[in-house]
Amino acid sequence: MTATTSSQTAASGDIHDPTSAAYKKARRKYLKSTRNRPENVDADWTPFRAAEKKYKARFPPPDLSDVLDLAAADPARAEEVTRGKWKGRADAVPCDEIPLRGDGSDGQGRTAYVFPGTPGLVLLPSFVSHVDQRRLVRWALSEQAKHPNETNLDTHYILPPRGLWNQYLKVRKGECEDIEILPRATAQPPTRPDTPDAAQTEPPGPRQLVSNEPASPANYATLLSTPKPPAPPSPSVRPVSTTALVPRLRWANIGWYYHWGTKQYDFTRGPGEISRLVRELCKGIVRSIPWQRVFGEAQSTEGMDWGQSGPDWPDWNDSYEPDAGIVNFYQTKDTLMAHVDRSELSATSPLVSISLGCAAIFLIGGLTRDEPPTPILLRSGDVVIMSGPACRRAYHGVPRILEGTLPPHFEGSDGEEQEAKDWEIYEEYLRNTRVNVNVRQVFPKGFDPTAVVPEHGDRP
Numbered sequence: 001m002t003a004t005t006s007s008q009t010a011a012s013g014d015i016h017d018p019t020s021a022a023y024k025k026a027r028r029k030y031l032k033s034t035r036n037r038p039e040n041v042d043a044d045w046t047p048f049r050a051a052e053k054k055y056k057a058r059f060p061p062p063d064l065s066d067v068l069d070l071a072a073a074d075p076a077r078a079e080e081v082t083r084g085k086w087k088g089r090a091d092a093v094p095c096d097e098i099p100l101r102g103d104g105s106d107g108q109g110r111t112a113y114v115f116p117g118t119p120g121l122v123l124l125p126s127f128v129s130h131v132d133q134r135r136l137v138r139w140a141l142s143e144q145a146k147h148p149n150e151t152n153l154d155t156h157y158i159l160p161p162r163g164l165w166n167q168y169l170k171v172r173k174g175e176c177e178d179i180e181i182l183p184r185a186t187a188q189p190p191t192r193p194d195t196p197d198a199a200q201t202e203p204p205g206p207r208q209l210v211s212n213e214p215a216s217p218a219n220y221a222t223l224l225s226t227p228k229p230p231a232p233p234s235p236s237v238r239p240v241s242t243t244a245l246v247p248r249l250r251w252a253n254i255g256w257y258y259h260w261g262t263k264q265y266d267f268t269r270g271p272g273e274i275s276r277l278v279r280e281l282c283k284g285i286v287r288s289i290p291w292q293r294v295f296g297e298a299q300s301t302e303g304m305d306w307g308q309s310g311p312d313w314p315d316w317n318d319s320y321e322p323d324a325g326i327v328n329f330y331q332t333k334d335t336l337m338a339h340v341d342r343s344e345l346s347a348t349s350p351l352v353s354i355s356l357g358c359a360a361i362f363l364i365g366g367l368t369r370d371e372p373p374t375p376i377l378l379r380s381g382d383v384v385i386m387s388g389p390a391c392r393r394a395y396h397g398v399p400r401i402l403e404g405t406l407p408p409h410f411e412g413s414d415g416e417e418q419e420a421k422d423w424e425i426y427e428e429y430l431r432n433t434r435v436n437v438n439v440r441q442v443f444p445k446g447f448d449p450t451a452v453v454p455e456h457g458d459r460p
């Protein structure tokens, strides 16, 4: 255990302890910010918005007794749960345990949970082995968040060719200077803020999520012909050191490239790479689910619209093929507001979401914001699957990252890791970070994108 670990939950930093500096500071800020607040300000909130507000609250820290936390009942995770201070309840939400397929010889967690209130939602607590969790973190920072993949920082900065994180490792190891990373805008004429292009830039900061038409095989030709101009770099961005930029990394794409301005995939850029590690892990996860137990006769089919070709779940063991996604990097104050992922043509195929590092509150609701969401405490190694018509396009979000919750298995070097020498730099970053690997399938089985001609123009 390192020195930072034992001190992270000391009195000064524990928000739950009314005598701590952290508690008093949060209280002061709360009183200041609510001083002139009109009454009834929350009268019009949707149930989803109300839940977001509840878990976002800095003061008093939210009560998590109605948050599903399956680790709270798992003796193997006791240290992780007690050390982190934040704790929900294993019986907070109605859900049913189902056994996973396979013999369990891989030593991973072998049970999943399904939710009668949200058919198609599957939770696999502690599914990813500790070794794979560390591998995924290394992969996300060192391999995925760099060219030719795109990150949120690429629009505004000229990032080092070896990738921001690899540059940072060199700086931290004393192998090079903490060089300034230059803004992209200096190399180009300034953009007037009122031009249409500028309106399509994703501003620095939290991801902006606006409404878009759901993608489907029927509108694929339109998607192809929608212009997707590159987002212009912000003219107000200043040079910044590598060290200062690392905590501002928010996302990196996986596979097909996403165009934030139109909220559509830019298929003209070709299929981006999808790493073997992620592909095999996700395919293994989907194959391990007894889908019959999730969608079979026992479950209600009411309101389950699978579309013209009917339920596709019986084929998923063979037809599931991840080809896109995003790695999200959250610092402890970051949130992801309620949204629906509907840019993929397949509206039912499993979306596999892997949590790493610090824990978070995940809210998953229904097809509108009016359905009260289910709150789930996601910890490192947990996997969520969103699938089928009631869940794949359900509203969901992450209103809170839970500080001080990095589990013990990320601490210290693992003797078997070849590059164990630099692990402490990863560990330090993870103390304030949650990484989410969010993997999707864009094209439904049997859909041939090369056979479609754009509405106006040539094939990509």
Ligand SMILES: O=C(O)CCC(=O)C(=O)O
Binding pocket: 326, 328, 336, 341, 353, 362, 396, 397, 398, 436, 438
């Ligand atoms: O971080 C998470 O658990 C969810 C991320 C997500 O919903 C997304 O990337 O669309």
Ligand SMILES: [Fe+2]
Binding pocket: 339, 340, 341, 396
């Ligand atoms: Fe999402």
